[in-house]
Amino acid sequence: MTFKTKLLLITILPLIAVSILIGGTTYYQSRELINAQTQAVEQRILSAKRQEIRNYVSLALTSIEQIYREEPGGREAAQARVKDILQHLTFDYDGYFFVYTLDGTNIVHPKLPHLVGGNWWDLQDDNGDYVIRNLILAAQAGGGFHQYVWHKPSAGTVEEKLGYAILLDKWGWMLGTGLYTDDIAREVAAIHADIAGSIRQTLLVTFMITLAAIVIAGLLIAGVRFSEQRFADSRLKELTNRIFQVQEQERKRVSTELHDSISQLLVSVRYGVEMIHSEAGSSPDLQTQAAKCLKTLDGTIAEVRRISRDLRPSVLDDMGLSAALGSLGKEFQNQSGIVVNVTADQCQTRLSEGAKTALYRVVQECMTNVARHAGASEVTISLKVGQHSLVLSVEDNGVGLPRPLPRSGGLGFRNMRERIETYGGRLTLSRRTAGGTRIWVQMPLDKQLAKAA
Template sequence: MTFKTKLLLITLLPLVAVSILIGGATYYQAHRLIEVETRAVEERILETKRQEIRNYISLALTSIERIYKEEPGGRAAAQEEVKKIINNMTFGEDGYFFVYTLDGTNIVHPKLKNLVGGKWWDLQDPEGDYVIRNLIEAAKAGGGFHEYVWNKPSTGLVEEKLGYAILLKDWGWMLGTGLYTDDIAHEVDAIRADFAVSIRQTVIVIFAITLIAIVIAGTLIAGVRFSEERFADSKLKELTNRIFDVQEQERKRVSTELHDSISQLLVSVRYGIEMIQSEAGSATALRDYASKCLKTLDGAISEVRRISRDLRPSLLDDMGLATALVSLGNEFQTQSGIAVSVDAERSHDRLSDGAKTALYRVVQECMTNVARHSEARNVKIVLKVGPHTLALVVEDDGIGIPHPLPQNGGLGIRNMRERIETYGGTLRLSRRADGGTRLRVSMPLEDRANKAA
């Protein structure tokens, strides 16, 4: 696992965990709140209906009170009059009053006429509740409520109903009424639905905030990492440049030592051997041995000069980049047998010494790669100096680089690219359409006015 991944996990996992915990706690508490609130609402609605039912019963009692107490025309006549009054008393779409004797016989029911005259003491609702029996018991107990399931006249469906019954003791009647409570369930369901929507919105907001926080944290981490990478890259480039500078300085020092010291010593030794050869006279064996030593010494001198030139060509410092490239091409052609053509324009001091060295080393590395890998027969080096930019092209007619092209190339290509980028240039490596490899370098030139200033 990479450091970046660990950093992301350390940063983002707590956010995700806290978000899940907050969302879960909110969801749980909200559901508990829904249950409490819906029960409270349901109880308040039931209490309102209870009070409404009491008011209806009070209204009915007020309507029949005088007849019930005074019994004008006798009890039978008074009872018939009360039956008519109660039978005609309705409220709302499904509100009515009913009367049963204490043995369960119905004597008034304005909605279900088929019940009138029948004895319904053992009548049960679909849930097994003894409806009439329990209403009569509630009435005997001084008046009370009873919940049961009953047919709703307006819909013809069986719905829950809250009934209330009182006792007309003198006549042995149970007077009752009730309200259907299916609207309570609908209202409670609506409240639950509203709460559920609120919970979902709250949870969505929590996770949206978490997502935004994750995005912000990820962006900040990426920004910090990008900044650190840029800082590290800049420091690495500075270090690379310093290494190149130190390397060139050391090469120059060693080249100078070889050319000015070792080479001169070898030349002095050669003069001495030549004197020995001339003084040998008739000593044929000694002259032959001296000749062999001279050949060996000449080879050593040539090799020292070649090494010195490879380490740091004096032409680059003395005559400029164009001359150094021509010399490099001629030497490469002599050593490898590959034909080299050089078309190089002078930069007229519009390149720094470091930039000249970088370009020379790039061409030198290219020639080494051509000799090792390309199987080419011809190499072309072109150096063009424009108004603001220098262009360098090195191409061969060999087998070309692998396809697809490597993203970063090997160590040599990376070194070449870093050398060029140090001085604000770009390096591109590509395959030629007719075979072979082409390397293009573009590097900005120093302005003449600034250079003069």
């Protein structure tokens, strides 16, 4: 065997082995990441639906509360009025309320009127689940959720549904509603298919490049190996960036739904309760109850807005990175009691939306780490914009990093670094001389955007 042949084998075999290893590792890690991301998306959407269902039930209770409590005209008349209200109280395309007595007899069902009057205690869905029985048990347990399959009116098919039931104990009624969850499965499947397609494309391109490298290995051994490494790194960064983009898109969608839909519904309900409060001057009990409802609604609206802001702060899209960092620092200070000093220059249009989001998420992760681990009393956030690049630093006066200083940091630090490197930036982690931790980021400004500005 000649020296040239040995050299080729020594070069090609490791190249093949490394290519297989990179492909396998990329595939395995990507699959794990896909599963983690899709599960996280599914949980976020399901949590949002649970909250939405609770809000609809609260809305229904508000609509019938006075009749249920006071029973004007007697119990039978009050029950008839409540049935009529719930019969016409619908939402979205397939949203409605149903009522059963505790023995399983249906008395209200707007979409399936043939169920009214029948006893459905032993009704089973296609999976063998005792639907009505389990919903009544959930209501008797203090109110709760139950997953089952049910007829979807708009599609005419049987789909997965998340139901929620509460007990009107004075009348012995189970009041319930629910949302169909088939859209969650479709959305998660679309995200999964999108990322899986990127993985297949990456693996295919890696395989083709490997074959080409084997053919020309005798001429460009060193160059091919160097080029392959850079290419693999580039594809991995693209995949990571795509995952971050999908995550941000989903956060923005859920945040918008909370802000534009649920929050507006709650505000509308608050106006109604406020009108009741103002008109109830002759009834102190009613006025007191309305005041309690207003207080509860104010807390609920604030919580919905907080969740929406945590998912995707609207100030970042509306007013820019500088204002978003100031808002984040103020909110963190109010929640944790840690003093936050923010000094941020305006980026205007010299930074892409993705880069602004990446910088905001880095600061958000830093603040989370400070609250959990630093034991600090003060945090300083500084954003300085130069002619060609910007510098972001986050410093705290806490306990600092452990010794020896970790070379790569934990998962959170790696995620921050990958976000910044996606946009050509550089992130470092260090200890402050006076004690505490310092995160430093340098990112180039977009030349085309800066030129346009």
